[in-house]
Amino acid sequence: MNRREKLEAMLAASPDDLFLQYALALALASEGDATGAISRLEEMLAASPDYVPAYFQLAQLQAGRGQAELAKPVLTRGIEAARRAGDDHAEGEMRGFLEQLS
Numbered sequence: 001m002n003r004r005e006k007l008e009a010m011l012a013a014s015p016d017d018l019f020l021q022y023a024l025a026l027a028l029a030s031e032g033d034a035t036g037a038i039s040r041l042e043e044m045l046a047a048s049p050d051y052v053p054a055y056f057q058l059a060q061l062q063a064g065r066g067q068a069e070l071a072k073p074v075l076t077r078g079i080e081a082a083r084r085a086g087d088d089h090a091e092g093e094m095r096g097f098l099e100q101l102s
Contacts, residue, residue, distance in 0.1 A: 003027050018044065018051050026057065034061050045077075052082045052090045059097060068101045075101070 001009070004027040011020045021044045029037035041058040044051060055078025059071035075098040082091035 004031060018048055022051065022054055022057075025054070029057070029061060034065060037061055038065075049077070050081055050085065052078060052085055052087050054078075055081060056090065056094055056097065059094070063097075063101060072098060072101055 004024065007020060007024040007027055011017065011024055014020060021040065025037045025040035025044065028034075028040060038058060038061050041054050041061070045054050045058065048054075055074055059074040059078065062068070062071040062074065075094045078094045079091050079098070082088075082094060
């Protein structure tokens with residue numbers, strides 16, 4: 001059983017676990033399934049808009065596919081979520097990435 005399969009099994013037992021959802025999206029991305037990873041992150045953020053790390057990963061995947069115009073509003077929302085959460089580090093990372101895309 002590979003990492004993704006293990007995460008899927010764990011997520012089946014705990015479907016509301018945000019970290020497992022996030023980890024599965026990253027596993028999909030590392031396997032080369034950017035479409036699946038993007039879909040998972042978008043669904044996750046629609047249901048849990050305060051999960052700050054998902055914004056940066058989603059924007060990176062979008063930008064990596066040449067979709068910088070989609071990544072910019074994701075980063076803007078992520079910066080706002082990071083500010084609300086008091087996560088200065090994540091806010092700074094996303095601001096820097098947004099500046100690179102502009």
